[in-house]
Amino acid sequence: MGVKYWHQVFNPYSDVSSALISSVFIAVLTVIVCLLVSVPAGYALSKRSMPFRAFWMLLFLIPQAFPNLTVYINIARIFYDFGLNGTLLGVVLVHSVHGLMFSVWISVAAFSSTDPMLERASRNLGAGPIYTFFHIVLPQAMPGIIASCIFVFLESLDEFTGTFFVGAPDITTLPLLLYTASMEGNYQIASITALILLVPSIGFMIIINKFMKPEMLSKLGK
Amino acid sequence: MTHLLIENLHASYGDKVILNNINLAVAQGEMIALLGPSGCGKTTLLNALCGFMPIQSGCISIGDRKISTLAAEKRNITMVFQSYALWPHMTVSQNIGYGLKVQKVERAEIETRVNELLSIVNLEGLQDEKVTALSGGQRQRVALARALAIRPDVLVLDEPLSNLDAKVRLNVRHEIKALQKKLGFTSLIVTHDQEEALVMADRIAVLNQGQIEQLGTPEEIYHQPKTAFVADFMGANNKLTFSSLASLQQQISLSSLTQSKMQPSFSNKSTPYQVFFRSEDVGLTTLSQDHPKLHNETDAIRILGDVQQSAFLGGSYQISVRCGKHTIQADHHENLLEGTPVTLCVPAGALHIF
Ligand SMILES: Nc1ncnc2c1ncn2[C@@H]1O[C@H](COP(=O)(O)OP(=O)(O)OP(=O)(O)O)[C@@H](O)[C@H]1O
Ligand SMILES: [Mg+2]
Numbered sequence: 262m263g264v265k266y267w268h269q270v271f272n273p274y275s276d277v278s279s280a281l282i283s284s285v286f287i288a289v290l291t292v293i294v295c296l297l298v299s300v301p302a303g304y305a306l307s308k309r310s311m312p313f314r315a316f317w318m319l320l321f322l323i324p325q326a327f328p329n330l331t332v333y334i335n336i337a338r339i340f341y342d343f344g345l346n347g348t349l350l351g352v353v354l355v356h357s358v359h360g361l362m363f364s365v366w367i368s369v370a371a372f373s374s375t376d377p378m379l380e381r382a383s384r385n386l387g388a389g390p391i392y393t394f395f396h397i398v399l400p401q402a403m404p405g406i407i408a409s410c411i412f413v414f415l416e417s418l419d420e421f422t423g424t425f426f427v428g429a430p431d432i433t434t435l436p437l438l439l440y441t442a443s444m445e446g447n448y449q450i451a452s453i454t455a456l457i458l459l460v461p462s463i464g465f466m467i468i469i470n471k472f473m474k475p476e477m478l479s480k481l482g483k
Numbered sequence: 484m485t486h487l488l489i490e491n492l493h494a495s496y497g498d499k500v501i502l503n504n505i506n507l508a509v510a511q512g513e514m515i516a517l518l519g520p521s522g523c524g525k526t527t528l529l530n531a532l533c534g535f536m537p538i539q540s541g542c543i544s545i546g547d548r549k550i551s552t553l554a555a556e557k558r559n560i561t562m563v564f565q566s567y568a569l570w571p572h573m574t575v576s577q578n579i580g581y582g583l584k585v586q587k588v589e590r591a592e593i594e595t596r597v598n599e600l601l602s603i604v605n606l607e608g609l610q611d612e613k614v615t616a617l618s619g620g621q622r623q624r625v626a627l628a629r630a631l632a633i634r635p636d637v638l639v640l641d642e643p644l645s646n647l648d649a650k651v652r653l654n655v656r657h658e659i660k661a662l663q664k665k666l667g668f669t670s671l672i673v674t675h676d677q678e679e680a681l682v683m684a685d686r687i688a689v690l691n692q693g694q695i696e697q698l699g700t701p702e703e704i705y706h707q708p709k710t711a712f713v714a715d716f717m718g719a720n721n722k723l724t725f726s727s728l729a730s731l732q733q734q735i736s737l738s739s740l741t742q743s744k745m746q747p748s749f750s751n752k753s754t755p756y757q758v759f760f761r762s763e764d765v766g767l768t769t770l771s772q773d774h775p776k777l778h779n780e781t782d783a784i785r786i787l788g789d790v791q792q793s794a795f796l797g798g799s800y801q802i803s804v805r806c807g808k809h810t811i812q813a814d815h816h817e818n819l820l821e822g823t824p825v826t827l828c829v830p831a832g833a834l835h836i837f
Binding site for chain 1: 533534535554555556557559560561562564566568569570571572581582585586629630632633
């Protein structure tokens with residue numbers, strides 16, 4: 262395989278470049294959506310006094326309990342009614358449904374592993390609940406939150422089925438491009454795209470290794 | 484002058500009543516020790532004071548400010564936590580200055596105050612360390628400085644010394660006491676170590692199953708326990724139980740003098756008598772009970788027995804003496820052989836009868 266395909270791929274006007282850009286853009290938005298849900302939800306669900314705690318936790322797992330295709334076809338149908346099919350927002354939402362499973366569960370674990378006494382000490386010294394959350398609780402949970410962001414980012418980058426049903430043909434991400442390229446017998450482009458997809462995964466896995474504390478997961482069942 | 488007033492305080496976890504009608508008036512600048520066995524509700528009382536748990540009924544006030552319904556952050560009662568609860572993502576000075584930062588005190592002023600506190604608790608030079616790099620004793624001081632920084636109305640300390648090793652504990656104990664005298668803060672200190680309570684507190688409240696059994700100065704608590712529980716808890720390690728004087732006589736041999744001595748102490752009551760006394764108050768002699776020297780001290784009871792066991796305590800020996808059905812511990816300056824007949828002599832004032 263010659264260098265010429267690499268040139269073709271990294272040409273700013275190539276399909277690959279634009280797919281890369283929209284993939285990353287979607288992944289970043291998905292991370293933001295997941296954070297907006299999982300940080301407050303994770304904190305609330307880490308409190309054992311939270312009513313229906315188990316129910317809420319399981320709710321985020323439900324999309325994984327059914328075959329992927331069934332779930333995504335149904336989502337696509339619902340999105341169609343709202344005019345979300347073929348839009349960026351639609352794809353971000355479908356990725357978020359998937360990403361929330363990771364981010365909520367990891368956030369619950371991260372918040373559960375923080376020491377409630379640290380929170381008390383802050384209230385004790387005159388800080389209100391919101392000040393306490395941002396200055397004491399969140400910094401403690403940060404490693405877990407960062408790890409969940411990385412997972413969500415990677416999952417979004419790799420996601421195929423949901424993107425295919427909700428986004429295609431208007432939205433093209435790297436995995437979709439990979440699919441079309443190999444369907445067309447364009448194996449050089451496909452291989453290079455696959456390689457590009459591999460880079461962030463490996464990089465982030467190394468970071469996650471540093472950030473995740475094993476005791477976070479052990480606190481999940483508490 | 485009463486500063487902190489707790490009236491008819493009740494609190495519970497679910498159905499389980501933890502605090503049952505606590506009444507306590509603490510004067511300005513006074514240090515009260517809450518003393519009691521594990522699980523009696525000491526921490527729960529502090530949590531109720533600080534607003535970490537709802538109370539069922541009763542009233543807590545500081546001066547004329549009623550605080551029992553206020554949120555935790557509005558009470559101005561600060562706590563030194565048993566686990567210290569320092570924030571690991573902050574330096575020593577950030578920990579200490581936190582309360583002031585929350586109050587939006589100016590930066591320069593926070594710095595001055597933090598430095599002042601660092602020198603008060605002898606931590607100069609450590610301000611930029613992460614708290615995770617400190618020793619237990621140093622963390623303890625940071626926790627104390629942090630709680631004092633906002634000049635609380637009341638400081639509460641939850642077993643502040645229990646995580647320290649014995650030697651450091653003695654030092655910190657004196658440091659806290661000295662600091663309290665110097666700065667004059669009003670405080671409640673929780674402990675289950677009677678010696679700690681005696682040394683540090685102006686007054687001691689002995690807690691048992693969520694109730695205050697006795698409140699008094701260390702001397703009162705030590706010498707005049709009002710209930711069997713207090714006597715037992717304050718280290719009266721000898722306990723004789725019997726239903727009447729006659730039954731006591733059956734169990735141990737008392738000298739004739741003793742019988743007349745003990746008679747007036749006993750009124751008619753249905754529950755068994757419990758007599759408590761400390762091993763340190765027991766005079767032990769190998770002289771026979773008729774020896775004239777023994778009759779010099781008149782206001783005492785005499786019990787006959789023989790040595791069962793002897794243990795070396797460092798400063799003295801603790802001798803276990805078998806007296807009929809009972810075993811009595813006595814402190815003695817020399818070792819005695821098993822089986823030696825002895826006479827035990829306990830001054831009437833050292834007996835606590837319930
Ligand atoms: N969060 C809780 N939920 C239910 N019961 C509790 C809770 N915290 C404490 N208790 C119960 O309340 C009682 C008093 O507990 P507390 O922590 O006040 O004891 P303590 O006097 O501080 O004991 P220790 O010396 O061991 O610290 C105990 O019987 C305990 O089981
Ligand atoms: Mg306790």
